[in-house]
Amino acid sequence: MWTKASDPRVFVARRARLAEQLKGPALLVAGQSRPRNFQHNRFPFRAESHFLYLVGRSIEGAALLVSAAGATLFAPPADPEAELWTGAMPTLDDLSRELQLEVRPITDLQGASDIAALPPQDLETALWLSERLDRDLEPGGGVELEGADATLAEAMIALRLCHDAAAIEQLREAALVTGRAHLAGMRATRPGDREAMVRAAMEAQIIAAGCSTAYGSIVTVHGEVLHNERHDGVLGASDLLLADVGAETPEGFAGDVTRVWPVSGRFSATQRAAYEVVLASQRAAIAAVAPGVRYLDVHRAAGLALVEGLIGLGILRGSAPELYARGAAALFFPHGVGHLLGIDVHDLEDLGDRAGYQPGRARPSAPGDRYLRLDRDLSPGMCVTIEPGFYQIPRILSRPSEVGELEAALDRAELARFADVRGIRIEDDVLVTATGSEVLSLAVPKSIDDVEHAMLG
C-alpha cells in the first residue's frame, strides 16, 4: 500500500477553524532539520506538529501566520544553487496553488510582539522566533503559557483533540501500515537471530509504504524494560518478543501498536496464561471507552482486570477490588493505560499536561497512576491508545519499599513459575465514536491463535 495525501481543502478548513478561535494573529513555525554528526548530515526533516496539522507538508524554515483576515504561509524561496543537489523546489506560486494558501517569501515576514506563538522544539528555532516576535520564547514543552499564547494553545487543543474526518483517515492508514509491520515481524522471528533482524523486517514495511517510524521502535526480549532502546539481544527459543512499533504517515499521523509473540512460534503454558490475563485487561479497558467516560476510569478498569487475572493465576491472593485499591496493579503494571494519539504519538504533549488533563484535573501521585498521560472525559473523535501490561521488574518486585504490605498478598512461588514471562504489553489504537469505540488497529493479530497462526505465514 501507499499512503494517501489529504485534499488541500482539509487544511483550508483547519486554518479557518483556528482563525475563528483566535482574537489576534498567531505564528506557527515549521522549524528546521537537526544535524546528525555534522552540519551537512541531517536527520530527515519533520515539521513541528501544529504547522504540519495546518499545512499538511513539512516545509523546512517556513512559518504560517493565521489571523481573522486569513492565513499566509511564509516560505524560503526556491534556491537555484540547491536545485543541483536536491532537485527543483516548488516556486512560491506552485506552493500557493498546491496548498490553496497565500504564500510569500519568508523574508517578508514582519514580526510583532503581539503575535501569539507556541514553544518550538529546538533552541535555534526558538531564538529565530524570539527575534521575530521581539520577546523571549523558550524551546520545548512544560512552559507556562500566558495571554494570547495560552489562547493559541487552547485553540490548537480544541482543533486537534477530536479528530476531523481527514485525520481519522490518516490514523486508519497509519494503523494499517503499522499492522503490516507487526505481521512482518511475527513472520521474520527466528530463534538465534538478533532483535535487530525483527526490527528490520518491521521497519522495512513502514519505509516501503512511504512512512516513517513514529517513534523509536522497541523490539526486545526484555519487555520488562518499558522503553528498551537496544536491539542487540539474541532471540532465545523460549523467549517472548515484545514489539512496540508504529508508522507515521507523511502528514504526520501516528500508529502506536504493541504485540508480544513467542520466539518459537508457540506460547508456553505460563506465557499463554499471562498473555490471556493482559488481553482480558486490555479488553476490559477497551470496553470501557465511550463518550463521557473519564479516561482515569479506563485506566482503573485495566488495572482491576489485571489484578483479577493475577488472582486467577494464583500470583495474588485476596479480593480484587481491595488489592487494586492497595496498589497491587502497579507492582506489575507501573505505567498509564495509554495516551492521546494523533499527529504526535503522544498527541499534543509539546503543550505539557494541558491537553491530557482537562481544567481542574492533575496527575495523580499513586505509583500506578502517576505516569498516566491523559485524564479527560472522552469525546467522539478522540483517539487513544489502550496498552496495559504485565512486567516482572526487579526494581519493583525485589524492593520491600515498593512492594510494602502487598508482600503478604503475593505468592512468590507461583510468580516464580512465570519466569519465562518477563514483560507483556498489548496495545491498540482506539477511536472514540458517537456510541462507543472502534479499534483502528483491529487487523493486527492479537489472540493467541491469531498470533501463532500469523507466525506460520
Add this chain to the structure above:
Amino acid sequence: MWTKASDPRVFVARRARLAEQLKGPALLVAGQSRPRNFQHNRFPFRAESHFLYLVGRSIEGAALLVSAAGATLFAPPADPEAELWTGAMPTLDDLSRELQLEVRPITDLQGASDIAALPPQDLETALWLSERLDRDLEPGGGVELEGADATLAEAMIALRLCHDAAAIEQLREAALVTGRAHLAGMRATRPGDREAMVRAAMEAQIIAAGCSTAYGSIVTVHGEVLHNERHDGVLGASDLLLADVGAETPEGFAGDVTRVWPVSGRFSATQRAAYEVVLASQRAAIAAVAPGVRYLDVHRAAGLALVEGLIGLGILRGSAPELYARGAAALFFPHGVGHLLGIDVHDLEDLGDRAGYQPGRARPSAPGDRYLRLDRDLSPGMCVTIEPGFYQIPRILSRPSEVGELEAALDRAELARFADVRGIRIEDDVLVTATGSEVLSLAVPKSIDDVEHAMLG
C-alpha cells in the same frame, strides 16, 4: 552478519596518541539527542564524532577530558527513575572497567577557559560548553579556530586522517553491510513499485546488522538530482535506478556506495554504453589512487576519462585533453570525484576544509572542481570515495550560460539518443595502501554482467 566492536585498548591507544600531541587539556563532548516532534520523541542518539572516535560508544551528555596526565570521562550517573523505562544503565564503575578509563560524574567536571574544545554540532551543547569553559563557542563547522582549539583540531585530523587498524576493520565491516544492502536493493527492484520499496529492502539489511544509515539514503529514478531525498517515484520499466546508500557501524564508521541498475533487470543499449563510460572513468580514478598522489589529480583523471568516453559515444566532438581543459567534464559531472571517509561519511567535515585541504591549498573555483571536498596528497591509511558520474541536468545543459562555447563540441542529436540515461554515479570506498589502493566495497556488484546477474537472484 553482526558488526563487531573494537577492543577497548584501541581507544586507550587513540587517547594516548591525542594526549601526546596536545600542549594543554582538551574537552571532547558527546552532545545530546535531538528532539523530533516533541521533547520525549527524540532521534536516536549519535555522539559527536571526535568523542566517538576516542571512546567508542555514544554516551549521551558525557564529555572526555584529555591531557598529558591522561584521560577522564565525565558521564551522567545512572538514573534510577530512568531505569524503569530504559533499563539498568551501567554504573560509572562499570563504564570505567569496560572502557579502561577513569570515569567520574559529569557534575565533577571543572571548567576552565584554557581547556581546548571543538565546535559541537548543536546550539544546546555549544551553550553548555561555553558555560563550562567560560568563553563563547559557536555551534557547527566553518568556524575559524585559534590557539589551543586549532591545535586540537590539527591533532584530531592527524589522528583520524590515516586510519589505524581498528578503524580500517570498522570501514571493512561498514562496506560489507553496505554491500548487502545494495544486493538486496537489486533483488527487490520491480517495475511499478515505488522507490521507497527498494529503499526499504536496502535499509532493512543495515538495521538487521545492528547498523544505522550513515546518511539519508538516495534511491531514485532521477539520478540527475544529485542528492535526491524523495522516495515516492514509481519505477518505470525502462528507468535506471540510482542508489547511494551506506551503513554506519555502532562505532560510527561509514560505508558510502552508489550503484545504478536497470529497473527491468537489463540495461538498454544506450544505458549500457553510458554505464561503461562512467565505469571506465571510475576505474581510471581508482587506478590513480596511490600514496603521494594529489587527490585533485584523481579527480582530473576521472573527468578526463569521462570526456574520452563521451567522445567515444559521439556526444562530444574534439580532443579529450582540450575539451577537458575547457570544462567539458563539468557539463555532465559537476561534483567532486569523492571525499574522505571515516567516522563521518564526509570525514572531518565538521572542521570545514581544514581536513580536506592541506595547508596552502584551497578550493578551486572552476565549475567542475568547486564542489571537490578533498585535495590532499594521499597517504597510506586514508580512505576516500571514488564516485564519478554522468548526469543530464537540465539546469546545466539547457542554459547557454553554463554550456558556453562548448555548445559547438556537443552533439545534441547524439545526446538525445541517451534520453533513458538521466543519471549514473558509480561509487566505491577506497583505502590508500602502502603500494596503491584497495577497494573496500569490492564485493558489491558493479560490472554490467555482475549487476544483471545479481538482479536475477
